[in-house]
Amino acid sequence: MNPTIRRTRSQIVTLIVPSPSMIELRILGALEIRVRGNDGFVPDLTQAKQLAVLTYLAAPPRRLHRRDTLLALFWPDLDQQHARGALRKSLHHIRAALGDEVLKGHGNETLELSSERLWCDAAEFEHALSCGQLANALELYRGDLLDGLYLADAPAFEHWLDAERAHLRERALIAVRTLVGVGRESGDDAETARWTRRALELDPYDEKMLRQLIASLDQIGDYAGAISSYEALARRLAEDDEGEPEDETRGLIEQVRSNRATTSSQNGPTAHIKAPLSADDCYAKGRRLFNEFGPTAFAAAEGWFNRAIELDPNHGLAYSGLGCLLAFRFIHRARREDLDRSVLLLQRALELDPDAVEPHAWLCYAYTRLDLFEEAMTAGARAIEADSRNPLAHFFHAFAFVAREGRRYEPGGYAMAVPHLRRALELDSTMIPAMGMLGTICALNGCYEGARVMLDRAVAIEEAGRFRDVRFLGGLLMRGMQHLQENQLETSRDMLLRATERYAEAEHVYCKVYTATAHCGLGEIAVQRGLYDDALAAYGRALDVAAANPEKLGMGFLAVRARLGLATAFNALRMQRDERRELAAATDLLEQRAEYDFGWFAGVCDGLAAIDFARFHSRAGRPADAMAYLRRAAASGWNDKQSLEMDQCFARYAGIAEFEVLRAELTRRCSAFQESLVGPAIEAST
Numbered sequence: 106m107n108p109t110i111r112r113t114r115s116q117i118v119t120l121i122v123p124s125p126s127m128i129e130l131r132i133l134g135a136l137e138i139r140v141r142g143n144d145g146f147v148p149d150l151t152q153a154k155q156l157a158v159l160t161y162l163a164a165p166p167r168r169l170h171r172r173d174t175l176l177a178l179f180w181p182d183l184d185q186q187h188a189r190g191a192l193r194k195s196l197h198h199i200r201a202a203l204g205d206e207v208l209k210g211h212g213n214e215t216l217e218l219s220s221e222r223l224w225c226d227a228a229e230f231e232h233a234l235s236c237g238q239l240a241n242a243l244e245l246y247r248g249d250l251l252d253g254l255y256l257a258d259a260p261a262f263e264h265w266l267d268a269e270r271a272h273l274r275e276r277a278l279i280a281v282r283t284l285v286g287v288g289r290e291s292g293d294d295a296e297t298a299r300w301t302r303r304a305l306e307l308d309p310y311d312e313k314m315l316r317q318l319i320a321s322l323d324q325i326g327d328y329a330g331a332i333s334s335y336e337a338l339a340r341r342l343a344e345d346d347e348g349e350p351e352d353e354t355r356g357l358i359e360q361v362r363s364n365r366a367t368t369s370s371q372n373g374p375t376a377h378i379k380a381p382l383s384a385d386d387c388y389a390k391g392r393r394l395f396n397e398f399g400p401t402a403f404a405a406a407e408g409w410f411n412r413a414i415e416l417d418p419n420h421g422l423a424y425s426g427l428g429c430l431l432a433f434r435f436i437h438r439a440r441r442e443d444l445d446r447s448v449l450l451l452q453r454a455l456e457l458d459p460d461a462v463e464p465h466a467w468l469c470y471a472y473t474r475l476d477l478f479e480e481a482m483t484a485g486a487r488a489i490e491a492d493s494r495n496p497l498a499h500f501f502h503a504f505a506f507v508a509r510e511g512r513r514y515e516p517g518g519y520a521m522a523v524p525h526l527r528r529a530l531e532l533d534s535t536m537i538p539a540m541g542m543l544g545t546i547c548a549l550n551g552c553y554e555g556a557r558v559m560l561d562r563a564v565a566i567e568e569a570g571r572f573r574d575v576r577f578l579g580g581l582l583m584r585g586m587q588h589l590q591e592n593q594l595e596t597s598r599d600m601l602l603r604a605t606e607r608y609a610e611a612e613h614v615y616c617k618v619y620t621a622t623a624h625c626g627l628g629e630i631a632v633q634r635g636l637y638d639d640a641l642a643a644y645g646r647a648l649d650v651a652a653a654n655p656e657k658l659g660m661g662f663l664a665v666r667a668r669l670g671l672a673t674a675f676n677a678l679r680m681q682r683d684e685r686r687e688l689a690a691a692t693d694l695l696e697q698r699a700e701y702d703f704g705w706f707a708g709v710c711d712g713l714a715a716i717d718f719a720r721f722h723s724r725a726g727r728p729a730d731a732m733a734y735l736r737r738a739a740a741s742g743w744n745d746k747q748s749l750e751m752d753q754c755f756a757r758y759a760g761i762a763e764f765e766v767l768r769a770e771l772t773r774r775c776s777a778f779q780e781s782l783v784g785p786a787i788e789a790s791t
Contacts, residue, residue: 128203131226132160133273134247136254138203153254154179155195157262160251162208162218163225164269166440166656169215169699173690174652178262215699227273232442234404237411237427239280243303246277268653278307279401283408285317290382290390294324305334309341312354319354323361331361384417391426398577399612403434421457424450425464432471436658437614439702447471462492469501473508474704481505496532499525500539507546511705511712511742516774519546519742520781537563537577544583545708550778551746551771553591560584581607582619586626586708592751594630601626621650621663622708628670632724637674644670651701661701662709665691669721676725688721712743723754731755732763739767744778746771 131137136156158179162170172192179195180188196216200208207223210216226245233242250270256262281304288297298321304314315338322331335358338350349355382390391409394402407430413423428450431443448471451464458464465488472481485502492498503525510518522542529539544559563580585600604623608616628643647667651660672687694701695714715738722730735755749755749768758764 128207128223129226130159130163130223131247132163132251133226133230133245134249134252136160136251152195152198153256154191154259155198157251157254157256157259157266158192158195159199160254161262161265162216163223163228164250165225165228165231166438167218167220167225167228168655169217169697171690171693171697171700172214172216173693174700178265179256179259181261182258214693215697230273231276234276234280234407237407239284239408239411242280243277243284246273249274264649265653274307275401276404278304279404280408281307282314283405285314286405287382287387287408287412289317289321290386294321297321298325298327298330309338312338312351315350316354316357319357319361323364328361332358382412382416384413384420384423387413387416388420388423388426391423391430395426395430397612398433398614401612403430403437403614406430419457421454421461424457425454425461425467428454428464428471429467432467432474433614435471435474435704436618436706438656439658439704440656441475444471444475448475460491462488462495462498465491466495466498466501469498469505473501473505476512478505478509478513494532496529496536496539499529499532500536500542503529503539504542507542508705511710514711514740514742519550519744520778522546523781533573535566535571535573537566537580540566541579541583544587546778547782548587548590548745549712549742550744551748551775552779552782553587553747555782556587560587577615578608578611578613579615579619582623583708586622589626589629590748590751594633598627598630601630617650617654617657618659618663618706618709621647621654621660621667624650625663625666625670628667628674632670632673632677635677637677640674641671644668644674655701658702658704659706659709661694661698661703662706662714664701665694665714666709666717668694669717673721673724676721684725691718710742712738712741715741716743716748720752720754723757728758732758732761732767735764735767739771744771744774746775 127140129137129139131139158175161175161178172189175192176183176185176188180191183191196208204222207219208216209219226247227250230242230245233239233245250273251266254266281300284300285297285304288294288300298318301314301318301321305311305318308314315334318334319331322328322334335350335354338354342348342350350358387409391406391413394406394409407427410423410427410430413420414427417423428447431447431450435443435447448468451468451471454461454464465484469481469485469488472478472484482502482505485498485505488495488498489502503522506518506522506525508518509515523546526539526543529536530543533539540559540563544556544563547553547555547559560580560583564584565580567578567580581600582604585597585604588594588597588600601623605620605627608619608623624643624647628640628647631637631640631643644667647663648671651664651667654660655664668687668691672684672691675681675684675687695718715734719731719734719738722728722734731754735749746768749764749771750759755764
């Protein structure tokens with residue numbers, strides 16, 4: 106193969122002519138485009154902007170992209186007409202270079218790259234990590250995403266690129282550190298040294314990793330390698346005017362030199378040789394990390410579970426642990442393949458141990474996320490039958506009922522979930538997810554007192570950090586949003602500001618969704634106070650979080666809410682053109698469900714999205730549209746009669762026949778739901 110090198114204004118790119126074969130797009134490190142088994146020059150695909158568009162479309166997670174999003178990312182300074190022309194030109198060049206079939210349009214507003222036609226190393230890197238193939242993933246990671254590329258006239262793209270570079274680099278570091286840990290714990294110093302060197306290639310200033318390398322090299326007798334590794338860091342720090350290595354690093358190298366001088370005749374090791382880890386040891390390490398419930402911890406736990414399975418292919422708990430991890434990682438990145446693989450692993454765990462409770466419980470969750478509600482109900486019932494005192498079994502069974510009503514709008518699911526949530530809390534009084542879910546469905550059904558009780562409890566546990574097993578967050582956010590729902594604006598604002606500070610950088614799978622939700626809440630408070638510039642800023646921050654994390658569970662609903670919030674502020678400021686743009690974008694997002702994930706999540710669902718639209722149209726003076734969306738909300742599992750009376754956007758319609766009919770129906774539903782709350786169990790659980 107004879108690649109042709111073309112220099113763009115940003116970097117060197119290797120390009121080779123396409124054919125019906127699969128196109129290889131390598132974007133980790135310097136950009137390369139190849140066609141397997143072919144040789145030649147790719148014409149007219151050397152402009153940095155075209156390459157950036159291609160990379161953005163190819164980057165994981167592969168999904169539909171709205172043209173409006175591409176315009177804002179790549180041509181923010183052009184008007185709509187000229188920006189669309191520039192996008193059409195870039196897409197034309199991509200098709201001309203790589204073939205018409207590489208891009209697939211879906212109507213006039215969305216498009217995607219063909220997975221059958223184009224292979225991307227970044228997507229394969231993520232896939233390998235999700236399958237626990239850490240070494241294979243690290244072979245693909247040749248460097249930073251689009252190393253050297255810079256678009257001065259596209260700051261939003263640069264922001265996305267910086268975030269993606271950091272994310273992928275961190276994923277690579279997690280993988281290599283996991284392999285270092287496996288080598289260290291198994292007593293394989295050569296393997297530890299190998300992966301430690303790789304870790305230092307990714308982060309050459311990591312002195313903790315350098316000390317590990319020095320110890321491993323000294324252990325296998327590579328004294329020269331240990332010394333040269335230390336001296337390389339010392340030179341680098343001196344060249345950067347950063348002083349000397351840390352005291353601990355200098356002390357270790359002096360110890361290595363001293364041991365070399367005093368024990369060279371014995372050729373003795375300087376480090377303790379550890380016994381190899383068993384499959385049970387690896388599983389236990391994975392389980393502890395899983396309970397941290399963060400993306401970084403998940404990646405490390407995945408490595409340990411896979412290691413346990415390698416050591417013992419019949420280790421049922423390891424299959425179950427890995428299946429649980431993949432099922433719940435769906436919150437972090439909402440990929441169907443994680444759920445599919447989770448189901449297979451959990452089924453394998455049950456083949457190895459038919460009496461196990463955990464696989465049944467997590468199958469209930471995975472099936473629920475796949476909208477396979479009959480299978481979910483069966484799995485949940487089996488988990489409870491196997492162990493009626495398992496709080497997770499009751500929680501996931503309740504979740505299946507709640508999601509079925511929230512997704513399929515089948516009445517009665519919320520009420521059927523209540524006894525299982527109460528039972529879960531009797532068994533584990535620190536279970537924030539059960540409190541949050543019960544509080545959420547109480548609020549959706551107009552039972553604000555029940556919501557307050559549950560969410561106050563969740564806040565207390567979150568702030569005290571008193572978790573029985575798994576670390577959960579979210580109580581602070583949900584309580585702040587409930588205060589907002591009850592028009593307690595100052596208290597709500599204080600809690601939501603605390604939530605944004607706590608969740609913005611926290612290592613937890615829920616945090617990006619929670620952060621976007623909190624910003625939306627702050628935007629609503631600003632609207633109610635007439636502070637429209639503050640509202641634009643808050644909703645803009647929410648949209649930034651959503652745009653940077655489109656794969657997070659339910660993030661699409663928050664992008665819709667943020668755009669409607671922007672439209673509301675623009676309406677109040679008489680900026681009609683901007684209002685129409687944001688309203689159209691919100692409407693298209695909800696109808697097409699492209700670009701973002703629209704999975705059911707506490708506080709975001711179809712019913713609440715309809716309420717967001719109803720509130721916007723009411724404020725914009727369009728009562729007919731507001732009533733239409735209120736009916737749509739009621740048909741989508743929203744039963745909050747109190748909101749009709751407390752929210753000034755809706756209370757203004759009191760006395761109108763259509764509104765009163767809706768209120769009567771919701772009153773009936775709320776009464777039926779509240780009957781499920783009667784009894785001592787909910788009091789005992791609080």
